[in-house]
Amino acid sequence: MASATRPAAIRERVADSDRSVGRLLLVAAGALFWGWLVVSWINRWLGGVIVPVGQPLVPVGAVEAAFGAIPGLAAYAADAGFVVELTPVLSRGTWLTVVITGVSLTLGFIIAVPLAVTRVYGRFSAWLSLGYTELLRGTPLLAQLFVLYYGLNLASYVPGAVSGVFARDVVWVAILGFTLNGAAYQAEYIRGALESVEEGQITAGRAIGLSKLETIYHVVLPQGLRYAIPSWTNEFVYLIKYSSLAGFITVPELYYRTNQVASETFRYTLIFVVTGMTYLALVLTASKLMERVEDRVSIPGLGAEREE
Amino acid sequence: MSDDDFLRVTDVSKWYGDEKVLDEVSFEMDRGDVTVLIGPSGSGKSTMLRCVNRLAEAQEGSILLDGEEVLSPDLDVDELRREVGMVFQGFNLFAHLTAVGNAALGPRRVLGLSESEARERAEAQLERVGLSDQFDSYPAELSGGQQQRVGIARALAMEPKLMLFDEPTSALDPELIGEVLEVMHGLVEEGMTMLVVTHEMSFAREVADEIVFLDDGHVIERGPPEQLFDHPEEERTGRFLERITSHD
Numbered sequence: 001m002a003s004a005t006r007p008a009a010i011r012e013r014v015a016d017s018d019r020s021v022g023r024l025l026l027v028a029a030g031a032l033f034w035g036w037l038v039v040s041w042i043n044r045w046l047g048g049v050i051v052p053v054g055q056p057l058v059p060v061g062a063v064e065a066a067f068g069a070i071p072g073l074a075a076y077a078a079d080a081g082f083v084v085e086l087t088p089v090l091s092r093g094t095w096l097t098v099v100i101t102g103v104s105l106t107l108g109f110i111i112a113v114p115l116a117v118t119r120v121y122g123r124f125s126a127w128l129s130l131g132y133t134e135l136l137r138g139t140p141l142l143a144q145l146f147v148l149y150y151g152l153n154l155a156s157y158v159p160g161a162v163s164g165v166f167a168r169d170v171v172w173v174a175i176l177g178f179t180l181n182g183a184a185y186q187a188e189y190i191r192g193a194l195e196s197v198e199e200g201q202i203t204a205g206r207a208i209g210l211s212k213l214e215t216i217y218h219v220v221l222p223q224g225l226r227y228a229i230p231s232w233t234n235e236f237v238y239l240i241k242y243s244s245l246a247g248f249i250t251v252p253e254l255y256y257r258t259n260q261v262a263s264e265t266f267r268y269t270l271i272f273v274v275t276g277m278t279y280l281a282l283v284l285t286a287s288k289l290m291e292r293v294e295d296r297v298s299i300p301g302l303g304a305e306r307e308e
Numbered sequence: 309m310s311d312d313d314f315l316r317v318t319d320v321s322k323w324y325g326d327e328k329v330l331d332e333v334s335f336e337m338d339r340g341d342v343t344v345l346i347g348p349s350g351s352g353k354s355t356m357l358r359c360v361n362r363l364a365e366a367q368e369g370s371i372l373l374d375g376e377e378v379l380s381p382d383l384d385v386d387e388l389r390r391e392v393g394m395v396f397q398g399f400n401l402f403a404h405l406t407a408v409g410n411a412a413l414g415p416r417r418v419l420g421l422s423e424s425e426a427r428e429r430a431e432a433q434l435e436r437v438g439l440s441d442q443f444d445s446y447p448a449e450l451s452g453g454q455q456q457r458v459g460i461a462r463a464l465a466m467e468p469k470l471m472l473f474d475e476p477t478s479a480l481d482p483e484l485i486g487e488v489l490e491v492m493h494g495l496v497e498e499g500m501t502m503l504v505v506t507h508e509m510s511f512a513r514e515v516a517d518e519i520v521f522l523d524d525g526h527v528i529e530r531g532p533p534e535q536l537f538d539h540p541e542e543e544r545t546g547r548f549l550e551r552i553t554s555h556d
């Protein structure tokens with residue numbers, strides 16, 4: 001860098017500032033999005049301390065007036081007002097989307113790790129694990145949800161301990177479905193990562209007297225799970241979007257709620273653009289979060305250094 | 309009396325499929341002895357070494373370590389490996405752990421020492437191999453010679469009664485071999501019992517109590533270094549030594 005010629009240095013600085021402007025915009029957008037979400041949720045939980053429950057955080061009229069005052073944007077004043085009117089529905093649906101994704105991903109991970117380990121290091125259990133993975137990956141997720149909800153009617157068997165946590169017990173059926181399905185996908189990502197841990201690592205673990213299982217726990221997993229982060233992030237991102245399938249078993253998550261408004265107002269395009277943007281914001285948050293996690297747990301020389 | 313041998317390998321044979329890689333190998337060591345296994349690549353010396361801590365399974369014969377049968381199916385291999393340290397050609401350091409982490413893992417998880425006791429022990433062993441300034445370095449941040457010294461410290465941290473060295477300098481650049489051999493020299497002087505596979509003939513000559521020459525899974529010849537290096541009885545030994553010393 002120090003030896004860079006002046007023009008190159010300037011170009012670099014310009015590129016840097018470009019990047020930092022982009023970064024700043026992204027951070028601002030993220031802060032606005034999450035600020036709006038969290039404040040909306042708190043408002044709802046506390047029974048409407050900021051605005052009455054179901055009302056947007058900013059008055060529709062004010063937004064319409066603001067748009068109307070700006071030449072060129074005046075034509076969109078009504079649309080802007082409509083979007084603002086939609087925000088309470090969006091924030092409410094997004095809550096379930098976030099919770100279903102978070103809980104399913106976590107529970108799925110807990111299942112996926114042993115699935116992947118048995119797949120790589122098991123004998124008979126490797127076949128069981130393979131069978132599970134192929135069955136769950138090889139059939140449509142929506143069909144799986146239908147079997148759990150309509151077929152097995154699991155919503156009526158939600159155990160008392162967790163029943164009532166959500167307004168409707170069907171949310172647990174969705175979480176179960178995404179957990180079982182996601183575990184299969186996560187296991188595949190983790191399996192690939194475990195296989196890339198060098199054989200010599202296991203030999204060395206065994207040589208100091210660790211059992212096979214201890215070696216897997218103390219040596220293979222800490223490395224393999226780090227390798228798995230980039231591909232595992234895919235599953236995180238997919239799950240955010242696939243969680244919209246919960247709407248088909250009547251879980252009032254983001255897609256379900258906005259779809260309902262769309263079928264009442266027929267403003268499909270606008271509503272699904274806004275809904276899509278909301279999913280996009282969640283997905284970007286997830287991938288940024290996982291980048292941070294990857295950086296935080298990175299170890300010099302372990303796995304490929306991520307290119308910035 | 310040979311019944312008191314610390315390590316007694318008797319007629320050990322091993323097959324990989326149809327291929328016999330060890331053919332009735334026998335040798336014995338006293339406590340504090342240094343035995344060096346030499347021979348062409350593929351002669352079975354690394355396999356022999358691995359049979360001693362059961363990283364490889366010998367199908368026939370007997371290996372008595374301190375009076376206990378290593379090859380017994382009832383033996384707890386993890387317990388055996390606690391007492392037999394091993395150093396690998398490719399170092400095999402735990403890539404996610406620092407130098408201290410590498411040397412502390414065994415004491416912590418296998419011997420059940422507390423976090424601080426394990427760390428203390430790991431640091432002491434790293435000091436012993438001359439790495440007191442690299443406690444918190446990760447393997448990728450160390451040179452090959454330093455990595456192998458961590459490998460030695462990791463094995464020593466278990467306070468083994470026997471150390472196995474599997475070509476510890478073969479993966480090293482020539483200028484890094486010396487520092488590893490120096491550490492091994494130190495261990496010899498401290499009276500460590502060592503079974504070493506190496507191509508470093510001058511090191512073998514200096515420190516070995518006995519040299520075992522293996523070829524094609526057979527012990528061709530064994531004896532003190534002066535005898536084996538200067539007056540080999542077998543033609544094959546002579547030819548091998550000629551080949552390998554002309555490399556130096």
